[in-house]
Amino acid sequence: MVFNNTLEYLDLMDRLNQTKTPDDVVRNLTRFKISIYESDLEKKYGEPLEVSGYYILFASLCCIIAMGFDLVHGFWSKKLWFPVKYFPFNAVTLAGITVAMKLPVDLSGSMPGVVDQVAKLGSIAFMCPIMANFLPSLATMNSNVLLTNVIALGVLIITLVVNICIQISTGVVGNIPNNKFDIELFEDVYDFEYEATELWSLNDQVMKTIAILDVALLLLLLIILVSSS
Template sequence: MLMYQSCLIIYKHELDDNYSVPMVVIGFYIAAASLCCVLLMSADLLHGLRSNKLWFPCTWFPINAFTLAVIAVAMKLPVDLSGSMPGVVDQVAKLGSMAFMCTMMANFLPCLATMTSKELLANVTALGVMVITLVINVCVQINTGVIVKKGKKVDRPLASLSPRGNGPRELFEVANQTIGNLTANTQKMEVKVIGSISYVTIAIIYVILLLLLLIIYASSSLAIPKIKHSIQQKYQQAALRQQETS
């Protein structure tokens, strides 16, 4: 029985190592997409400062199919429903992605006025679907405990197992040393929080901000075509009056 438990622990540990190998590639993929968004937004910022356009027009980072695809890759962590990610860095990475999404949505606002009615409808609808999906997934993670609460205890594999890369002999020795404490395969870990604010509270704040920004987008998409049409009519009337007086 002791040998069976030891082999089972070694087998599960090896499976965890194999399953975690693609996470490094996925992490680089997400980091590359996020870096692309940051560089494009920085280019818009520099362009606005050099042109004395303090509303920072979205020349390099407008709402289109390319930017929405890059944002979808950058938002992989908060959209993921399967990974528990109980570590402090993991939780902060999820929350940081939501803050990054709020920043990008605020950056997109000036480009709405440059679109036609069809482009405005298509792009705002696609962005709304993405934001609603993100909000729903985050709410599911809050309810299921993927985004942990303050003081909540979560299960974590025993940290006393040997690190990745050790052979079966080392793993078997570690298992024999810790077999007395292995009545359960996990131990409880107190989840840390950012200061005195829990991760769930911060996630709820970001969800509210995303919904408010989405409401602003929906309202702007309805108002901008009428405002542009009204301005165009006033411009044509002023041009006709100028022609008549001349």
């Protein structure tokens, strides 16, 4: 059941009412039932769907495979500018990219784990080779189609950059326990042993620095793409 915490708390309050617990204690504890119920509601409607992860994975794999085919095609035909044949700059690929960029666009997910943070930042970095791969496509389109696609990509990139900047300022990006007190609190709250691995050496400042560099590269690539167009 999704309201286990609320039901357990209400059951606890009933048992306290049947005992000789002081009224002021019961009254103070009663105030928390609304917060617990709202917390259960938030958990019910805010928990991630496993299907969404596979959805993002599938879209990312499609982009990677298509760019890989273009790379092989470029080497095979001895065209080192890697002509875009399988991953062109059009509405279909932009739709797939929008799905692949769902993690960094999400403003509400806290994603406190290091692996979660790396996944979010990896999606931003993944956008850089995608934009570089689009450059050879610019010469194959007429002016109207080129203008439409560049505007659509620009809206996507600006949205992505603004959302990442918001997440940096609010702490969603870089939300990693990096001292003894934070780690102990993290373990107590989540009932999870914070095991030491090489990834744990990435602290919040490193994550924020990587995110800022990714944002700067995205803006630079957007300027190059618009100027080339």
